Amino acid sequence: MKIGMRKPSIKKSISARTTGRVKRAVKKAIIPGYGRKGMGWINNPSKAMYNKVYNKTTFSFCDILKSLLK
Template sequence: MKFGIRKPSIRKSIAARTSPTRIIKNKLGLRMPRGWGWLTDPKKALYNRVYNRTSFSIFDLIKKLFK
């Protein structure tokens, strides 16, 4: 589990936004509403919840500086 600052990867963020699976799910309307990840994959949802609360991004720091 990661604690502290996350290192952003531009390549991975672009790949995630342009993946064929994401495009197909969006076109067919197979997405669940936000916050329903615990229903589809509870183990992954719990991991993501802890991860997002214990780590932060460089972009989060920049937002706080210019707020």
Template sequence: MKFGYRKPSLKKRISARTSPKRFISHNLGFKAPKGYGWITNPKKYAYNKVYNKTSRGCLLYFTPILFLFTLLIILFF
């Protein structure tokens, strides 16, 4: 398991949104209610629970700095 920053991947983002498995579960009504991941796939649920608590997004610290920078530009110009 990876610890630290996540690397955004456009390829993975597109493939996740256009997968046949997602199409079947969303369009044919085989989707479990939100929060029921521990029933549908317990191994994936446990992995994601640990992963989301031990890693952070790469833009987490960049966004507040960018916000302050734009705020300073607006105030002084």
């Protein structure tokens, strides 16, 4: 498990902001319950637990900028 700052990746950041929007819209139209809060714990509890711990123990470069600009 990683602790500390995540390695920044411009390519992944742009990809997450663009391609995911269309895929999420299609899945939400087809799969009932997709995108609802807590569905990760139902579908894959071990992955949901890992992601929760990972997001609490790591931070990104953008998080640092946001806290400095406040």
